Amino acid sequence: MNRMKFEFTPLVNRRFALLCVLLTMFSFMGLEGKGQTKGKAAKNAPIFSDFVYEGKDEVYKNHPLKAGEFYNPILQGAYPDPAITRKGNDYYMVHSSFAMFPGVPIFHSNDLVNWTQIGHVLDRPSQLDVHDTGISAGVYAPDIEYNPNNDTFYMITTAFAGGLGNIVVKTKDPLQGWSEPNKLQFNGIDPSLFFDDNGKAYVVHNDAPDKGKELYEGHRVIKVWEYDLEKDQVISGTDKIIVNGGVDLEKKPIWIEAPHIYKKDGRYYLMCAEGGTGGNHSEVVFVSDDPKGPYTPAPNNPILSQRYLNPNRANKVDWAGHADLVEGPDGKHYGVFLAIRPNEKGRVNIGRETFILPVDWSGEFPVFENGLVPMEPKLKTPEGVENKTGEAGYFPNGNFTFTDNFASDKLDYRWIGLRGPREAFASTTKEGLRINPFPVNIKEVKPTSTLFHRQQHNAFTYTTTLDYKPASEKDLAGIVALQSEKFNYVFGVTKKDKDYYIVLQRTEKGQSNIIASSKIDLKKPIRLQVKADGDDYQFSYATNGTDLVNVGGTVSGDILSTNVAGGFTGTLLGLYATSANDAYPK
Known part of the structure; x- marks a missing residue:
């Protein structure tokens, strides 16, 4: 099979370029999944233990929580493109996962403040085949909806990998797993479902304009289809364009996408992202008397955006958009959406995170409260809700510490693989986590033997203890800071002749160079650490467990930013092992 290669262009064009490539790839790919890469059992497989991740952001030090407050974002790190639904007092939220495996992380809450990750929607190779997929392709922009007419949850998404395209899975209980995917017969991206109270169902999604009617780069449309609930398929011939270009076609709006339909007071509201997932990102809304339109834009669009604000504002939040609405436990509406928190150089290493704001829907159209002014790091909890984040299994936010000695038989859901199941290479032992190294380098577009944390x-700081003695220069184990297969740092232990070395490798645009290396004594397990302070990263080791020695000085986090690397993911920090090492000591 021929593979197309591409480089990402600036943010406003990047998604268009990616979609074109993915659609081309999709046309060549069959429906059968490929087997996962597995290496032979290694006698000297590395053991990782005493893992510690500790957040140290100044914004949280300077804004301690008071009673009745919680931090925004509600999910830190690369949990973009949130979608949310409600059944009774239970809220469920899903996010894009691209080539990460398992795919589509899913969270549960009873109050919109305290969240628990209950797993992943696509957690089996039969559901998700991303084994040869670039990190920013794969699965993105999922939607989750509860249909009260048949008491069923649906997750619909675009999965341009494994020959799937747009798919839907469903379940009666998100805690009990999801069905195999059903391939949907339409093109485009960002599908979502709408279930009307009369029992009818619809799919809306982003698509290209009709052939020959493309007006400019980034020109997209929103389509709606009627949906057959018995066949789980759109009804052929029912498709209709309901938004052409965006709010005002004369202004050449780009990337109208991520549509959702809501019904309130007998009318239908279509909410979409507009402007591309970058500095011009926003959320807009339309209204109609019929789910299939015509739709009229609100006069006060956008209803959410952080564009055109002071670029030097404190605690900067940017790129806000790609939202979804839900009624909260206090009867108010709330909107979850993606946004970023750039570092001091404006770089986006954390990725696109999940934020929330209350929504004022007392008038005809919904408006995000304080969504058009600089966002604050704290919000008031809904009435009657107590902030328990970080306690009793609830997902932490703010500055927190996550430790793991891998003593449990089941890996924490925060640990993910890339392009393949964690179980293919990782296993827990009484000594810690054993990673059986694949003959795959971190730069290859294949499943890697790497366990990642966002x-x-x-x-x-991200720190672990490594017990390992490589057998040759082709063996390496350690930690990796990865934005993509073409942009990353590798920091690990390898062998040269009869000696052991610690080595730091930087890869930019797929080209690697050794920043520094040093001969080390491996009589005892070695402590490894990557530490970041904004754009400054440091890699260090300790052979006695405590006295850290820096390798390579302070290095730039530039290659770990989407501003430089392109794509849609945040930095992944991994526990890495390979028998295809190319980071040779100097």
Whole structure:
């Protein structure tokens, strides 16, 4: 099979370029999944233990929580493109996962403040085949909806990998797993479902304009289809364009996408992202008397955006958009959406995170409260809700510490693989986590033997103990800071002749160079650490467990930013092992 290669262009064009490539790839790919890469059992497989991730952002030090407050974002790190639904007092939220495996993380809450990750929607290779997919392709922009007419949850998404395209899965209980995917017969991206109270169902999604009617780069449309609930398929011939270009076609709006339909007071509201997932990102809304339109834009669009604000504002939040609405436990509406918190150089290493704001829907159209002014790091909890984040299994936010000695039989859901199941290479032992190294380098577009944790702060430390003696220069184990297969740092232990070395490798645009290396004594397990303070990263080791020695000085986090690397993911921090090492000591 021929593979197309591409480089990402600036943010406003990047998604268009990616979609074109993915659609081309999709046309060549069959429906059968490919087997996962598995290496032979290694006698000297590395053991990782005593893992500690600690966030140290100044914003949280300077804004301690008071009673009745919680931090925004509610999910830190690369949990973009949130979608949310409600059944009774239960809220469920899903997010894009691209080539990460398992795919589509899913969270549960009873109050919109305290969230628990209950797993992933696509957690089996039969549901998700991303084994040869670039990190920013794969699965993105999921929607989750509860249909009260048949008491069923649906997750619909675009999965340009494994020959799937747009798919839907469903379940009666999100805690009990999801069905195999059903392939949907339409093109485009960002599908969502709407279930009317009369029992009818619809799919809305982003698509290209009709052939020959493209007016400019980034020109997109929103389509609606009637949906057959018995066949789980759109009804052929029912498709209709309901938004052409965006709010005002004369202004050449780009990337109208991520549509959702809501019904309130007998009318239908269509909410979409507009402007591309970058500095011009926003949320807009339309209204109609019929789910299939015509739709009229609100006079006060956008209803959410952080564009055109002072670029030097404190605690900057930017790129806000791609939202979804839900009624909260206090009867008010709330909107979850993505946004970023850039570092001091404006770089986006953390990725696109999940934020929330109350929504004023007392008038005809919904408006995000304080969504058009600089966002604050704290919000008031809904009435009667107590902030318990970080306690009793609830997902933490703010500055927190996550430790893991891998003593449990089941890995924490925060640990993910890339392009393949964690179970293919990782296993827990009484000594810690054993990673069986694949003959795959971190730069290859294949499943890697790497267990990843998202970077969730601009300032953090990520530390682990490694018990390992490589057999040759082709063996390496350690930690990796990865924005993509073409942009990353590798920091690990390898061998040269009869000696052991610690080595730091930087890869930019797929080209690697050794920043520094040093001969080390491996009589005892070695402590490894990556530390960041904004754009400054440091990699260090300790052979006695405590006295850290820096390798390579302070290095730039530039290659770990989407501003430089392109794509849609945040930095992934990994425990890495390979038998295809190319980071050779100097």
